[in-house]
Amino acid sequence: MDPREVGMKKNNFWSPYIAGAGLGLTLLSTFVIVGWGLGASSAFSLLTGLGLGKLSPAYAHKITYFSQYLNVEAPLLNWVLFEIMGLFLGALVASLVGGNFRVRLDRAEHMSAGTRMVSAFGGGILIGFASRLARGCTSGVALSGGAQLAIAGWVFVIAMFVSGFVAAALFRRLWS
Amino acid sequence: MVMSAPFMVSQTAGLVLAVVLGFFFGLFLERGGLGDPHKLTGVFYLTDFSVPKVMFTGMLVAATGLYLLSDLKILDMHRVWIVPTFFWPQLVGGALFGIGFLFSGYCPGTAVAGLASGRLDALVTMGGIGAGSLVFAIVYPAIEGFYFSSPMEGATLPSVLGLNHWVVMAFVYLMAGGMFYVMERYERKR
Numbered sequence: 624m625d626p627r628e629v630g631m632k633k634n635n636f637w638s639p640y641i642a643g644a645g646l647g648l649t650l651l652s653t654f655v656i657v658g659w660g661l662g663a664s665s666a667f668s669l670l671t672g673l674g675l676g677k678l679s680p681a682y683a684h685k686i687t688y689f690s691q692y693l694n695v696e697a698p699l700l701n702w703v704l705f706e707i708m709g710l711f712l713g714a715l716v717a718s719l720v721g722g723n724f725r726v727r728l729d730r731a732e733h734m735s736a737g738t739r740m741v742s743a744f745g746g747g748i749l750i751g752f753a754s755r756l757a758r759g760c761t762s763g764v765a766l767s768g769g770a771q772l773a774i775a776g777w778v779f780v781i782a783m784f785v786s787g788f789v790a791a792a793l794f795r796r797l798w799s
Numbered sequence: 800m801v802m803s804a805p806f807m808v809s810q811t812a813g814l815v816l817a818v819v820l821g822f823f824f825g826l827f828l829e830r831g832g833l834g835d836p837h838k839l840t841g842v843f844y845l846t847d848f849s850v851p852k853v854m855f856t857g858m859l860v861a862a863t864g865l866y867l868l869s870d871l872k873i874l875d876m877h878r879v880w881i882v883p884t885f886f887w888p889q890l891v892g893g894a895l896f897g898i899g900f901l902f903s904g905y906c907p908g909t910a911v912a913g914l915a916s917g918r919l920d921a922l923v924t925m926g927g928i929g930a931g932s933l934v935f936a937i938v939y940p941a942i943e944g945f946y947f948s949s950p951m952e953g954a955t956l957p958s959v960l961g962l963n964h965w966v967v968m969a970f971v972y973l974m975a976g977g978m979f980y981v982m983e984r985y986e987r988k989r
Contacts, residue, residue, distance in 0.1 A: 639852035643831060646827040657806075726919065759882065771881050791840070798843075
C-alpha cells in the first residue's frame, strides 16, 4: 500500500501545536538546566571524524577541522551525541505506541528505489556540508537560536525556507 | 533563590540529562509528524504545514519562557550560551540546507526520528550527512576565511534593533499568529 494512503487513513499524529508546545518546553528545560540549546548535526560530524580517525589515523589527523574531536579525551562523552541517542529512543517509543513503526524505504509514489537512494544520500551530503558551514542545523541554529532571538537562527531559517521553496518549484515531481 | 539557573551539573549528570531531554525531543518530533518525509517536505509544496507549525510553536514557547525567566531573575541569561551569528556563512548554509532538506526529506534530527520509525531512507540520509561533514572538513582550509566572515557573535534581534525583547516578541507573536491563521485557512480550503 502507498505510504501516503496509510498516513491519510490513520493519521494519529498529535496536533502540530501540541507537539510544538512540548518541543518548546523541552528546549526551554534544556536552556534552564544545562545552559545551552538542543542540537543534532554536530553528532554526525563527531562520529565521522572519529570513524576516520579509526580507519586512517594519519589522514584524519591531517584534517584540521577534526582535531576538535581527535585531540580530546573521551570524545564520545559528547552532550549532543547522548541527546541524539535519547532522540532515537523517544521517537522509537512514540512510533511504536502510535503504531507508526514500519520498516520501509519511504518515498513518493512514483519514485524508484534507486532514485530515492540518490535523493536521500545526495540531500544528506548537502545537509551535512551546510550544517557545518552554518555552525548547526534546524535544531542547533534554527530552533535553539531562533528561540533565543539570535540573528543566526532567523537568518538560517529564512534562507532555508526561501531556498526550499525555490528548489520545490524546480523539482516539482520529487515529492508531490 | 535568585539567578540559580542555568544549573552547573557534572559531566555524568549532564549526559544523563542529555538522554532524557533528547527522549522528549524525539517523542515530540515523531508525534508532530516530523519523522515523516512527506510531512517534512509538505510545506514546500503547500500541502502540509506541520513543519512551520511545530517549529514556530516550539520557538515561541521556548522564547517566551526564556525571556520571562530571565526577567524574573530566575535564569541568568549571561550564562546561557547564545548561538553565535556569522551572517554570510549562515545565510549560505541555510540556503544549501534547504535544498538538501527538500531532496532528502529530512534534517539531521528528523532523520534520526525517521529511522526510529523504521525508515531506511533516513539511514541513507544519515550516511549522507556524515559524508557531507567529511567534505566540509576536507575543504575547510580553503573556506576558513568565509567561515569566520561577518561575525556578530552573540547578536540577537533585540540587541541589534535596540528594542526591548518584549517588543521584538510582540512582532514574533504577530508574525507567527498571522502565519498560522493563513495556513489554517488555506488547509481548510483545500
